[in-house]
Amino acid sequence: GENVEQHPSTLSVQEGDSAVIKCTYSDSASNYFPWYKQELGKRPQLIIDIRSNVGEKKDQRIAVTLNKTAKHFSLHITETQPEDSAVYFCAASIGAGAGGTSYGKLTFGQGTILTVHP
Amino acid sequence: EAQVTQNPRYLITVTGKKLTVTCSQNMNHEYMSWYRQDPGLGLRQIYYSMNVEVTDKGDVPEGYKVSRKEKRNFPLILESPSPNQTSLYFCASGRSWVTGELFFGEGSRLTVL
Numbered sequence: 001g002e003n004v005e006q007h008p009s010t011l012s013v014q015e016g017d018s019a020v021i022k023c024t025y026s027d028s029a030s031n032y033f034p035w036y037k038q039e040l041g042k043r044p045q046l047i048i049d050i051r052s053n054v055g056e057k058k059d060q061r062i063a064v065t066l067n068k069t070a071k072h073f074s075l076h077i078t079e080t081q082p083e084d085s086a087v088y089f090c091a092a093s094i095g096a097g098a099g100g101t102s103y104g105k106l107t108f109g110q111g112t113i114l115t116v117h118p
Numbered sequence: 119e120a121q122v123t124q125n126p127r128y129l130i131t132v133t134g135k136k137l138t139v140t141c142s143q144n145m146n147h148e149y150m151s152w153y154r155q156d157p158g159l160g161l162r163q164i165y166y167s168m169n170v171e172v173t174d175k176g177d178v179p180e181g182y183k184v185s186r187k188e189k190r191n192f193p194l195i196l197e198s199p200s201p202n203q204t205s206l207y208f209c210a211s212g213r214s215w216v217t218g219e220l221f222f223g224e225g226s227r228l229t230v231l
Contacts, residue, residue: 001177006160034219043208043222044161089160104149104168105176106220108161 002027004092006109014117019080021112023090024072030092033066033073038087038111047088048075080116087111120145124209124223131199132231139194139226141209149212150192151176151220152184154205161208167192199230 003026013019025033031052036044050057050064050073057064061080066073077084093106122143131137143150151166153176163176167186181203183195192211196203206227210220 009158036220043224044220045222046219049219091161104151104166104174106151106163106166107177108153108163110158110160 002030002092002094002105002107004090004107004109006090006112008112009110010113010115012115012117013080015080015082017080019077019084019114019116021075021088021090021114022072023074023092023109024070025092025107026071027092027094028068028071029094032093033064034091034106035064035075036089036091036108038089040086044089077114080114082116082118085114085116087113120221122209122211122221122223124207124226126226127224128227130229130231133200134198137196137199137228139196139207139209139228141192141194141223142190143192143211143221144190145211145213145221146189147211147221148189148214149220150186151210151212152182152192152194153208153210154178155208155225156205164194164207196228199228201230204228204230 006023034049037047038044048062048064050066061078063076089111090109125140148169152164153161155161162178164182165184167173208225209223212220
């Protein structure tokens with residue numbers, strides 16, 4: 001099955017700096033890659049996602065890049081703010097059209113604890 | 119208000135005592151799934167359901183059962199809980215199983231003594 005590795009496990013930055021979190025996946029059939037943010041004591045919430053037919057996607061201070069050949073994707077947060085402090089999870093899944101028996105399986109990475117210091 | 123509701127939110131139980139964690143969504147979503155969250159391991163998928171009467175195993179299904187008799191409900195059943203099932207459990211739903219945003223419940227913290 002799919003295996004998603006996420007690095008680093010913890011990341012500490014100063015307010016205003018950029019933060020980058022990287023994930024690698026094992027199943028070349030994966031074609032959907034969401035990122036979730038989980039604030040302390042809260043539920044995970046989707047912040048951005050990318051599909052395999054796109055190399056990069058941006059939403060204000062957040063961007064995600066995908067390298068299908070290398071099977072890795074990254075989350076980039078620019079101009080970090082203290083409210084960006086949270087646990088971030090990457091995930092990978094196989095959606096419609098990809099064949100196989102893995103429909104519906106969404107595999108998450110281990111999570112990155114991001115701390116933004118004022 | 120669109121939401122995924124889990125109950126109970128907190129539960130302490132003993133080994134072997136059957137329990138059910140309920141999950142209900144009011145968004146008419148086809149897709150529902152259960153995850154457990156443990157420190158350093160991220161979110162691991164237990165079971166998922168692509169529609170009514172369609173369920174399948176995730177990555178860590180051992181010791182759990184699910185059913186999907188109605189579109190809105192997806193209960194998680196622990197027939198004989200053990201201490202290694204102590205965890206934070208999240209139910210989630212999505213518009214379809216194809217791909218797209220998952221909406222998570224608030225989580226259920228389960229402790230098995």
